[in-house]
Amino acid sequence: AQSVAQPEDQVNVAEGNPLTVKCTYSVSGNPYLFWYVQYPNRGLQFLLKYITGDNLVKGSYGFEAEFNKSQTSFHLKKPSALVSDSALYFCAVRDVYNQGGKLIFGQGTELSVKP
Amino acid sequence: GAGVSQTPSNKVTEKGKYVELRCDPISGHTALYWYRQSLGQGPEFLIYFQGTGAADDSGLPNDRFFAVRPEGSVSTLKIQRTERGDSAVYLCASSLGLPNPRLSGANVLTFGAGSRLTVL
Numbered sequence: 001a002q003s004v005a006q007p008e009d010q011v012n013v014a015e016g017n018p019l020t021v022k023c024t025y026s027v028s029g030n031p032y033l034f035w036y037v038q039y040p041n042r043g044l045q046f047l048l049k050y051i052t053g054d055n056l057v058k059g060s061y062g063f064e065a066e067f068n069k070s071q072t073s074f075h076l077k078k079p080s081a082l083v084s085d086s087a088l089y090f091c092a093v094r095d096v097y098n099q100g101g102k103l104i105f106g107q108g109t110e111l112s113v114k115p
Numbered sequence: 116g117a118g119v120s121q122t123p124s125n126k127v128t129e130k131g132k133y134v135e136l137r138c139d140p141i142s143g144h145t146a147l148y149w150y151r152q153s154l155g156q157g158p159e160f161l162i163y164f165q166g167t168g169a170a171d172d173s174g175l176p177n178d179r180f181f182a183v184r185p186e187g188s189v190s191t192l193k194i195q196r197t198e199r200g201d202s203a204v205y206l207c208a209s210s211l212g213l214p215n216p217r218l219s220g221a222n223v224l225t226f227g228a229g230s231r232l233t234v235l
Contacts, residue, residue, distance in 0.1 A: 034223070036226075043226040044158070045226075103160070105157035107156060
């Protein structure tokens, strides 16, 4: 069965510093990987996805993520954090060969960026 | 519509009552998903429709939960004999659904704002 793990419940970063939000996954086939962000009292918003090709994918708001097949990881990164990046971040995986359209989410990581 | 619309945004009910939650997906999106999100947790998959049929209902917790999408557009999640443990935010999402699963796997889900259900 497919699964996603986000090992950190919370990440604290000072504004202007680089940030990393970790994600590891488990699928039996090839993974399609996604990051979503959730601001308070709002729906989930898509940030970026990895389907195939270049392991480094770039997304919205200056975020990027690196797919590492050997480590089964898909960590979210940003070179310089903003206070407005503070939100809840979710990693998600889809194993298209075995699970059809179902997207499985991690538990989420709360990012707090302080001025 | 421009986005995924969910109604009601907030529902308070008493234990044992019946509840319906509605989702209006983005026009032209053939795939529709229901998720449930409890406080401090990630979205938990409930059911996925491709057109009018439920392609995967493996996430429905028990037979009190049921969802329909009779015309392949609007969907209704129905919960019978509600329990306090059903309290959560119910999220709906839609995406372009393509017959080839390898292609549809790349499709991005667009989420609605959710329906917050509180069972007293």
